[in-house]
Amino acid sequence: MPAFPEGTKSTTMTSGGRRKVHYTFPDESEMVEEFDVQTDALVVRKRRSRTLLGGQGEWSFEVGEPSARVTIEGDTLRPSAANPVLVRVDRPHAFEWRIRNLPYPKATYSVSIDHEQRQVVVRTANKKYFKRIDIADLDRARLPLEEEALSWTHEPAGAGTLVLTYRKPAPILKLEKELKLARHQQADEPVVAAGVGGEQPPDCKQQ
Incomplete structure (x- = not known):
């Protein structure tokens, strides 16, 4: 059971207490996963695809939920407190x-x-x-x-x-174990992604 299609590219960076992995797939769709640095628990997984006109689509959250948006006037946009809200979280098993x-x-x-x-x-x-x-x-x-x-x-x-x-069934647990190993190996590799002005961002790796 392959993890990702051949030709998938990924970039890893750590900030704000989270390790963030950004995947770009051969069809130009994207996935971002965020893991808690201390527990290595998956906190966010979101995906987006290209629109019919070639632009970037909206992020769709599989795990976690979007942060509240702040308007130009400074007000925070949140769902109605009375509406049911569905959020997926991931547990180890x-x-x-x-x-x-x-x-x-x-x-x-x-x-x-x-x-x-x-x-x-x-x-x-x-x-x-x-x-x-x-x-x-x-x-x-x-x-x-x-x-x-x-x-x-x-x-x-x-x-x-x-x-x-x-x-989670056994094949999913096996796949997650393999992805975790690959993610940590990638995090230990030398930094190759350059930041603004040629400077390297903190703890940012690419493969």
């Missing part, structure tokens, strides 16, 4: 999704797998919420979705959070 702002009792929720569409489906008995969730890692690896790998719970504190957990 599982994918996890947290859906905030779901205050309904636990018995209201139904979580299942749609094998035909290859998605996790969340719905509520009161029809207040419905969501289909892709597991991009399994799609890329062409691995089946398994009922026994999925579990969920509801945390009623605050506005309420529905927590979905999907246990």
Whole structure:
């Protein structure tokens, strides 16, 4: 199971307590991953592709969520505090999704797998919420979705959070171990990427 297409290029840099890896694929699409320097946990994974006119598309977040944007007037743009917000986080042995702002009792929720569409489906008995969730890692690896790998719970504190957990299959764990080894080997290589004015940025590596 190859990690990336042949011809993929990557650049690594460390700043703000995160190791950031930027991938450029042969089709000119991009992926950025950010890892906590202390724990090596994946904090952000986002992707974007070229538009039909050749421009850069919007970033799509697989893991983590965008930072709040600040307008010209200095106001911070955030989603409505009342709207459900879905965020994926990664655990060492599982994918996890947290859906905030779901205050309904636990018995209201139904979580299942749609094998035909290859998605996790969340719905509520009161029809207040419905969501289909892709597991991009399994799609890329062409691995089946398994009922026994999925579990969920509801945390009623605050506005309420529905927590979905999907246990990572062995091929994904093996791939992540290989990518981690390659990432750390790359981080130990000499700096070759030049910064503005010919100066080298701190801890920035390219391959």
